[in-house]
Each structure stands twice: as structure tokens, then as C-alpha cells.
Amino acid sequence: MARKPASMYRYIKGHPSTRREYMGGIPASRISQFVMGNKNADFPVHLSLLANEKCQIRHNTLEAVRITVNRVMEKKVGSTNYRIRVRVYPHAVLRENKQATGAGADRVSQGMRASFGKIVGTAAQVKQDQVILTIETLRQHISHAKSALRKAGIKISPPCRIDIKEHAS
Numbered sequence: 001m002a003r004k005p006a007s008m009y010r011y012i013k014g015h016p017s018t019r020r021e022y023m024g025g026i027p028a029s030r031i032s033q034f035v036m037g038n039k040n041a042d043f044p045v046h047l048s049l050l051a052n053e054k055c056q057i058r059h060n061t062l063e064a065v066r067i068t069v070n071r072v073m074e075k076k077v078g079s080t081n082y083r084i085r086v087r088v089y090p091h092a093v094l095r096e097n098k099q100a101t102g103a104g105a106d107r108v109s110q111g112m113r114a115s116f117g118k119i120v121g122t123a124a125q126v127k128q129d130q131v132i133l134t135i136e137t138l139r140q141h142i143s144h145a146k147s148a149l150r151k152a153g154i155k156i157s158p159p160c161r162i163d164i165k166e167h168a169s
Contacts, residue, residue, distance in 0.1 A: 003060075004120075006157045009094055010055050012125055016092035026119050029090055030063040036070050037083040043136035047145045048087075048163045050131055055158040056123040057132070059090040065133060065152040072148035073135065082137040082145065088130070090122035131163075132156065139166075 017023070051057075066086055073082045095117030126132060133152060135145045146162055153160035 004096065006058060006061060009058055009123055010157045012054060012056055016125055017095070018091045018093065023093060023119060026093060027121055029059045029122060031059055031066065031086060031090070032063070033066070034086045034089075035083065036066070037073065037136075038080045039083060041080070041083070043083060043138060044167055045137055045139055045142055045145075046165045046167060047135045047137070047142070047149055048131045048165070049133045049149045049152055049156075049160050050129055050163055051126045051156070052128065052159045052161060054126060054128050056092060056094075056125050057088065057090075057156055057158075058094070058121055058123045060121070061156060062086060062088065062090065062124060062132075065155050068155060069133060069135065069148045069152050072151060073137075073141075073144065076144040076148075077137065077141045081141055082135055085134045085136075086132075087134055088124035088126055088132055090124045092123045092125050093119055094121045094123055096120045126158070132160070 066084070069084055073084065097112070097117045133149070135149065137145050142164065146164075149162045153162070
């Protein structure tokens with residue numbers, strides 16, 4: 001069965017299912033790394049991607065965002081001039097009441113009977129103004145980091161904004 005669009009899981013409805021020890025068959029998170037780039041250096045500029053509204057962001061979306069930002073930064077500034085941190089973790093378990101379609105589906109499908117749903121993935125529940133991703137870099141690379149975060153914001157379903165903070169180093 002094909003993956004559903006992110007708009008189906010964007011809004012937070014009710015309480016999340018998070019107790020994995022009581023559930024079986026939860027797919028592994030697609031996010032392979034939460035920190036990339038130069039992990040040892042101190043960088044004076046921190047650029048963050050913030051969500052403008054509360055929502056859910058699926059784990060495969062977070063991985064796509066991470067890959068996009070990492071690729072842009074590695075090509076433009078080199079792997080030693082930045083650090084990327086994914087600041088949210090997909091805890092909430094997503095369920096779906098799968099329906100059979102096509103000829104004879106009415107005999108196969110059970111409709112809404114016991115429709116708690118099968119586990120289809122996980123998502124991070126993000127509050128309004130919560131940081132999703134942070135890039136730490138040098139002052140001369142701010143424009144490249146902003147363009148990387150702009151490309152990342154396009155991939156996420158809620159509207160996002162970029163916040164820039166300078167730290168003394």
C-alpha cells in the first residue's frame with residue numbers, strides 16, 4: 001500500500017500513543033543521525049528552523065530535511081565549517097484503519113469494526129515556536145545556512161521561520 005500524504009497526519013488529534021513496550025510492529029525511525037558535521041568545534045552563529053504552528057512531522061520527513069540541509073552545507077561550506085542538530089524525536093505512533101479497494105472489497109473489508117488501526121509509522125509532535133533543526137556555523141556562511149534551512153522548510157508541512165542567534169566564542 002502506498003504512503004499517505006503528510007497532510008493526513010499533520011494535525012494533532014487526541015493523545016499520542018507512545019508506550020512502545022506495549023505495542024508490536026513499530027517501524028524503525030528513518031533518522032540515521034541526529035548530529036552531523038564538525039561535532040567538536042564551537043561555532044559563533046546558530047540558525048534554527050522553527051514551526052509557526054503545532055503539528056506532527058513524520059520520521060521520513062525529518063530524514064528528508066536532514067539529508068537536504070546536510071547536502072547543501074557540505075557542498076557550499078565544507079564538512080568542517082558547520083554542525084547540524086535535529087532537535088525533535090518521533091515519539092508518537094501513527095495508526096491507520098486500512099481499507100481494501102477494488103472489486104469485491106466489500107466482502108474483504110471489515111469497515112469500521114474494531115478500527116483502532118495498524119501502526120504505519122512514527123511522528124514528532126511539535127509545539128508552536130519549537131525548534132526543529134539547528135545549524136551552527138561561522139559568520140561568513142550565514143547566507144548558505146539560511147538557504148539550506150529555507151529548502152528544509154519547504155519539505156515540512158507546517159509553515160516555518162528561521163531564527164538567527166550570535167554567540168560569543
